Amino acid sequence: MLRLPGFRVASPTTIAEAVAALAEPGARPIAGGTDLLPNLKHRLGAPTVLVQLSRLPLRDVEVRAGALCIGAGAVLADLAEHPLVRAHAPSLARAAGLVAGPTLRNLGTLGGNLHLDTRCRYVNQTPLWREALGGCLKSHGDRCHVVPGGQTCVAALSSDCAPALVALDATLTLHGPAGARTVALADYYCADGTAHTGRAAGELATEIRVPLAPGPRRETYVKWTVRKSIDFPLISIAMRFDLADDAVAAPIVAARVVVGALASTPKLVRKLDALRGQRLDDPATADAIAAQVGAQCKPLPNLPYDADYRRAVLPVHVRRGIAALVAAGENHG
Amino acid sequence: MTTPPDQGELTVRFLLNGEPVAVAVPPHWTLLEVLRYRLDLIGTKQGCDKGDCGACTVQLDGKAVPSCLVLGSAVDGRAVTTVEGLRGPTLHPLFDAFDHAVAAQCGFCTPGIVMAAEAYLRRLGRPVTRAEAAAALAGNLCRCTGYTKILDAVVAASERLHGAGGG
Numbered sequence A: 001m002l003r004l005p006g007f008r009v010a011s012p013t014t015i016a017e018a019v020a021a022l023a024e025p026g027a028r029p030i031a032g033g034t035d036l037l038p039n040l041k042h043r044l045g046a047p048t049v050l051v052q053l054s055r056l057p058l059r060d061v062e063v064r065a066g067a068l069c070i071g072a073g074a075v076l077a078d079l080a081e082h083p084l085v086r087a088h089a090p091s092l093a094r095a096a097g098l099v100a101g102p103t104l105r106n107l108g109t110l111g112g113n114l115h116l117d118t119r120c121r122y123v124n125q126t127p128l129w130r131e132a133l134g135g136c137l138k139s140h141g142d143r144c145h146v147v148p149g150g151q152t153c154v155a156a157l158s159s160d161c162a163p164a165l166v167a168l169d170a171t172l173t174l175h176g177p178a179g180a181r182t183v184a185l186a187d188y189y190c191a192d193g194t195a196h197t198g199r200a201a202g203e204l205a206t207e208i209r210v211p212l213a214p215g216p217r218r219e220t221y222v223k224w225t226v227r228k229s230i231d232f233p234l235i236s237i238a239m240r241f242d243l244a245d246d247a248v249a250a251p252i253v254a255a256r257v258v259v260g261a262l263a264s265t266p267k268l269v270r271k272l273d274a275l276r277g278q279r280l281d282d283p284a285t286a287d288a289i290a291a292q293v294g295a296q297c298k299p300l301p302n303l304p305y306d307a308d309y310r311r312a313v314l315p316v317h318v319r320r321g322i323a324a325l326v327a328a329g330e331n332h333g
Numbered sequence B: 001m002t003t004p005p006d007q008g009e010l011t012v013r014f015l016l017n018g019e020p021v022a023v024a025v026p027p028h029w030t031l032l033e034v035l036r037y038r039l040d041l042i043g044t045k046q047g048c049d050k051g052d053c054g055a056c057t058v059q060l061d062g063k064a065v066p067s068c069l070v071l072g073s074a075v076d077g078r079a080v081t082t083v084e085g086l087r088g089p090t091l092h093p094l095f096d097a098f099d100h101a102v103a104a105q106c107g108f109c110t111p112g113i114v115m116a117a118e119a120y121l122r123r124l125g126r127p128v129t130r131a132e133a134a135a136a137l138a139g140n141l142c143r144c145t146g147y148t149k150i151l152d153a154v155v156a157a158s159e160r161l162h163g164a165g166g167g
């Protein structure tokens, strides 16, 4: 039995009311609660008031002004099946459908998924367990058990949707005391596992926008875990290829590969410019991408599985993801 | 919008197994705690208490959710169905099929599995395949049966509910 600490709740019905409620020191937003409540049961955080977002009008999914616009309160189970999401952002539909298990996807929201706290084998534990180790930078301690001597927490970004949305050049709109602002999701995360989002005090995310593809595109999200359900990602790769025409073997116009479940930010893989003009069904293309991912991305011993193994298989999953896109041929999306 | 410094208990009104109820709950209690410790509905089980096991699964507006991760105050104005809500003048086909297939050993996972299965079968509206049933129950752990008999029972119940012969 895990009891929650004491707090009050606010149930606003408009964004303005929610922003006002969030202005109170110690206030935290709660959407589905599937990340926040387990963490509070483990005494990670001590909010004074939880501002429930579930009554806000933030669930719409629509195409508007050249973008797929998704309310931050949209529920993952709905996104995974939504015809517009499947048509315009199939890798996001896939990522949303791979989060946790089916009952958690009925509660979890996209806004909550993008703000999912970073995870680490040394911190997602009971207080007794953590204290036995003297705590760490993320919980009442002064050291890191993952990087001995390290002064920055490298707990893992474990959101399945964040890498997919960064690969799709998504933006995030937030409302706060100073009004609304929109940021590129690629610039939203920072390399500090104790505070890894650019969310300012009192802000709440309201909308995610994915620009519609300018032309033919193939995209996918690859997740590997030990169990087939419930588990957070141990390998997490989002890939997007813009192509010269709708054949899967058409020349690549642009490629974007983003890897999650490393440290606290989604990692944009660099040096992929040489892929322009190459073809997805050419094995040399998959080899080149896998080599860059292997060279630039180093899984850390922050998650509950062997880091050396995860490093070794990361490029393998890149190749498999591309092979699946090629095998699907023209039946994508 | 300001929240009073001491909220005391909140009165939450919702439909519980089809009947309207009003219950006073501390703001930091989960729906699971409200069901078991305020309403004495102990069919819903408390397992891991953090979303891993599915023993606490109930239906919220007809969808299966883990009640250990829902705040009691969040169900105001909504409909909650627990395993007790499947009681009726005749035995529910899922209960009957679980009994016939011997799909419960210790029985701790059973109420949660039945609630997840019922929500899925109702939405599907046709006989379920074994693979579909397994995917729908992927958030529910059972430490006894090895799942074979649970899937047998869910497939059999779906055939009775939506099969050619009809329920």
Ligand SMILES: Cc1cc2nc3c(=O)[nH]c(=O)nc-3n(C[C@H](O)[C@H](O)[C@H](O)COP(=O)(O)OP(=O)(O)OC[C@H]3O[C@@H](n4cnc5c(N)ncnc54)[C@H](O)[C@@H]3O)c2cc1C
Residues within 6 Å of the ligand: A028, A029, A030, A031, A032, A033, A034, A035, A036, A037, A038, A053, A072, A073, A076, A098, A099, A100, A101, A104, A107, A108, A109, A110, A111, A112, A113, A114, A115, A116, A117, A158, A159, A160, A161, A199, A203, A204, A205, A206, A230, A231, A232, A233, B050, B051, B052
């Ligand atoms: C057993 C288990 C397995 C899981 N597996 C996965 C997995 O495989 N992959 C995965 O990605 N996640 C997983 N999760 C985590 C979680 O279920 C999802 O990430 C979910 O999408 C979180 O959304 P939520 O609405 O429930 O968030 P909440 O718990 O309500 O909130 C999470 C965080 O986001 C903040 N927040 C919520 N909404 C907003 C908003 N609109 N603006 C600003 N901040 C906001 C909250 O303050 C909180 O800090 C798992 C959880 C459990 C319990």
Ligand code: SF4
Residues within 6 Å of the ligand: A119, A120, A121, A122, A123, A136, A137, A138, A139, A143, A144, A145, A146, A147, A152, A153, A154, A155, A193, A302
């Ligand atoms: S990465 Fe280091 S500081 Fe961060 S949670 Fe893990 S052990 Fe703690």
Ligand code: FES
Residues within 6 Å of the ligand: B045, B046, B047, B048, B049, B050, B051, B052, B053, B054, B055, B056, B057, B066, B067, B068, B069
């Ligand atoms: S008790 Fe709720 S999921 Fe285990």
Ligand code: FES
Residues within 6 Å of the ligand: B103, B104, B105, B106, B107, B108, B109, B110, B141, B142, B143, B144, B145
């Ligand atoms: S019957 Fe014992 S846990 Fe399933």
